[in-house]
Amino acid sequence: MIRKVVTASVVALFGVAALNAGTYNAQAEKDRKALVSYFTKKFSNPEKNKQFFPYANAEDFKSLMPVKNVEDFRMGSYAYDKMGRAQYEEINEMPPYEDNIDAGEELYNKTKGIKQCFPDPAIAGEYPKFDDKKHKVVTLSVAINDCLKAHKQKTWKLTKGKMADLEAYFAAKSKEAGKKVDIKIQSKAAAAAYERGKKNYYSQRGYLKLSCATCHVQGAGNRVRREVLSPLLGHTTHFPVYRLKWQGLGTLERRIKGCEKNQGEKPHKPGSAWMSDMLYFMAYMSNGLPVDGPDIRK
Template sequence: MHKWQIAALTVGIMFSGAALQAGVAPEVQKDIEDFQGYFMKRFPGIPLEAYNDGVNVLPQYDERRANWEILMEFPPYETDMETARELWAKPFKNGKTFADCFQNKPPATKYPYYDEARKEIRTIELDINECLSANGEEPIKNLKRGKMAMLVAAFREQFNGQQWAVDVEGKGAVEAYKKGRQFYWAKRGQLNFSCANCHVHNAGKKIRGDVLSAGLGHTTGFPVYRTKWAVAGKPWGTVHRRYGGCNSQVRAKPLKPQSAEYRALEMYEAVMSTGVPLKVPSQRQ
């Protein structure tokens, strides 16, 4: 290979790398490296890309992984996903569709994003409801489960395999990100646990018979079809539904879905999983 070819190839690789890379402030970049570096050291041999399988990827889950793999041969969410895709494609009364709205929005790999004009974090859920309102349709009331979760899944799955790359550049974005970081590392509830206590410090450890998942890769597979929720007939849940459950379990007051706090937390978790390819939807225990 000629030198110029190598140079061209290198530039090409750098370029494609740059396209995938998130635009983040140096402080945020350091956080990502620290966070991901911790897990690379803790679970050597598991590549970054594999973390989109959640707890199933951890060596401590080996004995159970076979069951999950069998389940994934005919995933329980498939029938619902067909409905979800129909919901996504179904035109509004005015003939427009969700796709028309999201044409002017970032790809799912850039969600949630900080809206400089509105000075707030925008999630897919918020933009779905905005799209409905803008087209004279009723916004969806339940932001935790059911139809909303399925629509988010139908949008996100279109970007499956693409690496997550949320931007955190401007002052407002960094401030919002820091709120999420604070939430993640702060002790909470009567049980006095932070998110990090379980999902960073004790990831892979057993809490009774269950394995604590790694914080890295968290939320890449959302919305989820969860076996625990399926028992009550409502298997679909958004990230914020899960946050509410987590907060209740540590005996803290769960916050409202789409609250500023949960959106900030969602942003922090997304940023920590920069580079992990989306894999939507996912089945979780």
């Protein structure tokens, strides 16, 4: 009898724990679904939904395509930019990042500790993660450097070089395996980090008083000079990217630094709590979308 009571109590306890774990991402799920709904409506028929494009002209609408599948947002602005898509597909016939994938595979096989830390390389969609023991968000770049430090190896720059090459290999293996973005929020502290990241993303900063959302939520699909602005939905799925402007491969941290400069503010340091929290929020917004990196951007 006592054994039955104890067993029932343990089952009930774990049931409550599981229920509580499932509630930590409730607000994040609400935000993500609202974002998907917003972009689905906005790009279902851009010309018909002109209220979303207050500065667009007739020529702009000729280049905007409807997005019929939510998963297409993994392509960024090429999901709806007709001219950009054509250029993108032409360049991707001979991807300039293939050598980076090969270099990343060599790093994976030859760098001490990397295989032990990441036995399955198809992990691109699992980061950033909230580490409850460290009480912070850990991006893939930081996790790689933590692994190197644990094996007494020299750490790498978080924005390009070896870091971008290894992440390109991880992304390619994730894409090959059909992996999707799968970011977890499983504790109160993780939910708080998500909220900080959301605040960072939507807060106006710099002398231009812009937020990330100004360009990539409200402004997505609108044109700045000759470029069509990309959407928050799908933003993290395709990194690292070979950017034509860079003539090389870069991590998401590198791109965020560039965006912050464009906003007229001093960029936050890659690996900082501020940037890591924001990347956690951004990645969660792409939950369920296919990993599509490495890729090309202008």
